[in-house]
Amino acid sequence: MPTKIVLAGEGGLGVQTIAKIIGLAAIKSGRQTSYLPSFGVEQRGGVSIAFVQISSKPIPYPRFSKADIVIAFSSRAIDALKEFIKSGALFIYDSSVIDNLHLEKIKSQVKEYIAIPAQSTARDALTLRVSNVILLGAIATHLKDINFEGFENALNEEFAEKIAKKPEIKDLNLKALKLGLEMAQKFDKTKQPLVGAEDPKTVTNFENAKVAWKRFPEYCKGCALCIVSCPVKCLSFGNETNFLGTYLPQIEIEKCIVCLKCMKICPEAAIQVEKREGAAE
Secondary structure, rough: OOOEEEEEOOOOHHHHHHHHHHHHHHHOOOEEEEEEEEOOOOOOOEEEEEEEEEEOOOOOOOOOEEEEEEEEEOOOHHHHHHHEEEEEEEEEEEEOOEEEHOOOOOOOOEEEEEEEEEHHHHOOOOHHHHHHHHHHHHHHHOOOOOHHHHHHHHHHHOOOOHHHOOOOHHHHHHHHHHHHHHHHHOOOOOOOOOOEEEOOOOOEEEEEEEEEEEEEEOOOOOOOOOHHHOOOOOOOEEEEEEEOOOOOEOHHHHHOOOOOOHHOOOOOOOOEEEEEEOOOO
16 A cells, blocks of 8 residues: 655645655655645645655556655645645654644544654754655654655755755755654654644734834745835844745834835735824924
């Protein structure tokens, strides 16, 4: 029987790239494979799903209804993945970004799981760009038919053009792959329950006597249009990140002239600006 894998996350997190690498690694290890991408018109920020199968025999159809391994890259992926979780399926998730509010939706379905704090680990130890490769390393732990060299070679082939321009990417990817592998091998569910990040804030407030500037982290995609549009340069990226792992804007509230340009240009309605009643012009 084929090993059936489904992956999901926000567009922009590299879900499809990781799915392709799994398939390529399987081929390099002498296995049959299928890969089927599924995403909406909004490639960055929308939920992206990938279906992968690995087998010793030809695979007749790439789509399936239940998976053996389910991988969640973000909180919003949970709604897309829950229908594919069968009894006994292994659930691998990024515990640094997937919040408890979303995990509650699948707790009754999940018995086997591995929690990998991929984004926070990548941010602290390497770079945010390789958080998906850390999750790939965790997946590799449970794909015994694919040898480690297969994953390494598939990574190098997928990123060949980028590696040619920046050779350090090769070592960075390998470090992330090994890190995810080690974290998954050491994971002990008897010591770590099925929990994730703190529940997301629905709004972050910055305010003073003249203005209330609100940011909605659930909607912000870190596009920086607000930062670019600000005529007094009171906006910049802070240390908090959104669901894509992109840094969120913050404001030096005393500089704000309440021009509303940031609110008007935001394509996701993630900013709300209110002038305080009685504030001077």
